[in-house]
Amino acid sequence: MTNKEIAKIFEELAQLLEIKGENSFKVRAYLNASREINALPYSLESMVKDGKDLTKLPNIGEQIAKKIEEIVNSGKLEKLEKLKKEFPPVLLDLLSIEGLGAKHIKTLYENLHFSTVEELQELAKEHKIRTLKGFGPKLEDKIAKGLKLLKQEGIRFLYAQAEPYANELYKYLQIAPTIIRLEIAGSFRRKKETVGDLDIVASASEPQKVIEYFTKFPKVSQIISAGDTRSTIVLENSLQVDFRVVKDEHFGSALHYFTGSKAHVLEIRRMAQDLNLKINEYGLFSNDKNLASKDEADIYRAFGMEYIEPELRENRGELKSAKNKILPKLIELGDIKADMHIYSNFSYGENSIEEIANYAQEMGYKYIAITDHFGSIDTNKIEQYLKEIDKLNSTYKDFKIIKGVENDILEDGSLALNNNTLSKFDIVYGVINSNFKLPKNLQSARLIKAIQNPYLSLISHISNRVIQQDEGIELNYKEIFNALKANNKYLEINSQPNRLDINDILAKEAKKYGIKFLINSSAKSLEELHYIKYGVNQARRGWLEKGDVLNCLMEFKILPFISS
DNA sequence: GCCGTTTTCGGCCCGACTGTTTTCAGTCG
Incomplete structure (x- = not known):
């Protein structure tokens, strides 16, 4: 039972209670608990099994703690199961329709007694909805349209997907009539790995004019609302944008x-x-x-x-x-002096090592590591690769290519390449490329064994998650962090926009153990070298400072893995 | 249902917009 699953149970509980008409503060308490659980770095299941006092967690009191124990021990929550028998599951889906909330859903259900999407669609077609108290033609229409779109709801945009739209809107709005100040706000400004919508704030002497200009943005597909100071639109790619205009003093x-x-x-x-x-x-x-x-x-x-x-x-x-004035001074993109995880055309990459090295110097890097993926049969290729790096290094004065390799961690925790081969590299990344579904204790033991291997430098994208697609492997992070610290090994923040792994919450936690990080692009092309900014975003969200990140060091020679 | 060196009871964010109303409830962020 993962934290996400437990959080989902409390979210559904809150939603059904809200539809039922339960005290709204109680509903909010369940939602607060759900949010809290989602943001926990450690598994609740383990905490329950270790007999930890859950009420020490914020927003978790005696009642909810008891319910969590019930969920962990039995796999379900009786209170929610009962509610689900009382209300058909379609009611929860209806909550995702824009403009339709619990109160309306309660009225709908009590008066029309439908139990499927199709039945409600039929009722809308017969205009049975508009006759209900509090409903009218517009709301009926909204419901009918919303029902058609139900299936595609819930998708958040990767930060990197929303970024070009945010930039374009910013540029467009900058020249809006009477506008004074402008900023993209919301989760985009907080550099969250995904954004649900864009929030934009502006100040202007005549807000109405700015709102009008906003709704004429060329990529608008729908105007949901447009008042005197605020407006909501949906773009062609179904990204929603909320816009607010205030007086400059506010x-x-x-x-x-x-x-x-x-x-x-x-x-x-x-x-x-x-x-x-x-x-x-x-x-x-x-x-x-x-x-x-x-x-x-x-x-x-x-x-x-x-x-x-x-x-x-x-x-x-x-x-x-x-x-207490003890906030960290967060790392910035300009602090990064090197990219330590790049693929050349020796494996997954598009470019030659030389092309990458040239481009990296243009980006201002002092050194880089090329880290192609090799298996145990690539012996000749490896020799050629090492020679190529030596040859290029002999031509540089103020730049250095570090010899790296990415290597599979096998099911038993050993590495695919033998020690003799591994000893030829300065930096060795371990990756999990198989057996993703091992139980947590075995998966953790596998990784810890790899961490203990003296030739391994660090683990790449440790959780193996793919944002919004794959939760990744299950690990006991307390054990992993202890092992990393004990063996002087490091953590990567992989900057691929759909990975960002290790994530913000765990990075903050790992920092408490005194663990250091590398922020890497793991680029497969020259363009992808710029992904490193997304890794820096994630690091900032994880409270990391320049001093926590090894590739902020000016000199490659003082990197801990450089032997000679 | 959670929370609390002023509280174990009595609080719990609040303003804009829409669509329904005939002065306001519901929804959203």
Whole structure:
């Protein structure tokens, strides 16, 4: 039972209770718990089996702790099973229809007694919905359209997929009439690995004009709403964009509010309440006096805090650290001096080692590692590869190619290449390319054995996840982190936009163990060398500083794996 | 249902927009 599965159970429980009409604060409590569980670095199942006190976790009280134990021990939650018998599963699907919430669904179900999508579609066609109290032709139409789209809901965009649209919108809006300041906010600004929609905040002297201009963006496929200060559109690629325009004196508080995360903003709001203050998108108020609203930094200053970078705003301790003025100074793209995981055309890559080296120097790198994938039968190829790197290195003065290799970790934890071959490389990456479904204890033991191999330098994309497609392998991270630390081994943050592995939450956790990182592109082409910015994003979200990342070092000679 | 060095009871974010109304409930972020 994974944390995701447990979180899903509480989410469904909350949704069904909401439809049932249960106390909304209770519903919110379940949703808070669900969100908390999703963000936990460690498996709840293990915590239950180790007899840990779950009520120590925020948003988990006695009742929910008991329910978690029930889920872990029996695989299900009786309370949810009962509710599911009371309401057909289609009701949960209806919640995903834009503009349709629990109250309407309750009314629909109580009056029309449908149990499938098809039945509800039929009722819409017969215009039975518009006659209900609180419904009308427009809502009926919305439901009919929403039912058709049900199946394709729930997809978030990879950050890198949303990025070109964000850039294009930014460029377009920059020249909107009367616009003063402009910023992409939301999860995009927080550099989250996926974004559900784009949130954009602007200030202008005449907001209505900006809104009107916004809705005329050429790639709009649907205008959901367009008021005096706010508008929502959907783009051709079905990416939703929420836009908010305020007066310039409110820009800071609006930007803060719409950057989120929700958890961060709510926590600040609670802090304001404790100080008898009120915070909203227009400012921080003491009675009617606005204490801070022009710039984001003003708001944090008003609380006596350091400025908090958007990447940290997830309510994972950043507010407390800001108060104590001990926030990390986050790593920046410019701190990266080398890319240590690149494929040439000796294996998966498109380019020759020389082409890569030339391009890397143009990017300003001081050294790189070429790390092609070799198997045990590639002996001749390996000799040729090593010779090629030596030959190129003899021509450089202020640049160095480090000899790397990517190597399979076999099921028993040994490496595919023998020690004699491995000893010819400066840096050896282990990857798991088979037996993904081993049980957690065996998978962890396999990786730990590889970590103990003196020839292995680090594990590449440790969880093997593919974002939104594959959860990856199951590991006991406490054991893994201890093994990495004990054996002086490192963690990679792989920058491929659909990997970003190890992720932010685990990176933050690993840092507590004193583990160092490498941020690598694992590029297969020259273009992909620029993916490294996504890895840096993830590192920033994981609270990493320059000093935590080995390829921020100016000199390759002081890298721990360089022997000579 | 969770939370709390002012609380173990009484709070729990709040403003904009839409579509239904005839002054406001529901939904969303």
